[in-house]
Each structure stands twice: as structure tokens, then as C-alpha cells.
Amino acid sequence: MEGDANGIDVEKEEDESVINILRDRFRLATISIAETEAKRNGLEISEPIIAYIADFAFKYTEQLAKDLELFAQHAGRKSVNTEDVILSAHRNDHLASLLRSFCNDLKAKEPQSERKRKKASRKEDKATTSVVHVPDL
Numbered sequence: 001m002e003g004d005a006n007g008i009d010v011e012k013e014e015d016e017s018v019i020n021i022l023r024d025r026f027r028l029a030t031i032s033i034a035e036t037e038a039k040r041n042g043l044e045i046s047e048p049i050i051a052y053i054a055d056f057a058f059k060y061t062e063q064l065a066k067d068l069e070l071f072a073q074h075a076g077r078k079s080v081n082t083e084d085v086i087l088s089a090h091r092n093d094h095l096a097s098l099l100r101s102f103c104n105d106l107k108a109k110e111p112q113s114e115r116k117r118k119k120a121s122r123k124e125d126k127a128t129t130s131v132v133h134v135p136d137l
Helices: 002-040 047-074 082-088 093-109 112-117 122-128
Strands: none
Touching: 002 047, 047 082, 082 093
16 A cells, blocks of 8 residues: 555656646746746846736746646547647637637648548547647546
């Protein structure tokens, strides 16, 4: 029994380690983007504000990922697709329309031969377009 508990503890520590690495990388990318945009617009942003923006963006992204996973589960799927992403933006009409437009542009760029090869029904076709697998951490 104790061996099982230790194994669970090790898994938890590994999960926390992965989350910390992702958070750090995300923060660095966010800080880089904020600094680049500030320079491009001739602005200065204080370090505490940049750190706050990075933390806020990470927390928002964490919640978005959880929402997407729930949308996919509710639809009976194990993978998130573009419809889930568009649904996540339902409170922001402008963002939802931009996402729909982006999705339509991607579908238009998809080679015709690949679209013709699929013999699935339209409903299945929509559900499997641009699928992103969400692994369990």
C-alpha cells in the first residue's frame, strides 16, 4: 500500500513540475510579446505590470483549456476540435466571428483531394475537422 502512495506522490510532483515549466515558458513568451508590442508602439511597461499580464494570461489559458476539455467531453469526444474553440468564445461576438472566419479560411486552404477522400457524413466531418488531442496530465 505504501508503495502505491509513494507512486502517486511522485506522479503529483512530476505533474507539478511540468505545470511549473509550462507556466515559466508561457510567462517568458508573454513578457517577450508585451515588451515587443510596447517598443513597437513607443510605450514603456513597468516590470510588475508585465508580470501581472503574464500571470493573468496563464490563468486565463488554464481556464480556457479546462472549458475546452469539458465541451469536448459533453459532446462525447476525447479530443477538442475547432467547434469547441469557437464555442468557448460565445460571450465575445467579435472574437467568435474572427475564429469562424479563421476556421473557414483553413478549410478553404485544405487540399481538395483530402476533402473528397473523406467518406464520413457531414456531421462527423465537422466534428473531426482540426482535432487537437488533450492529454491527461
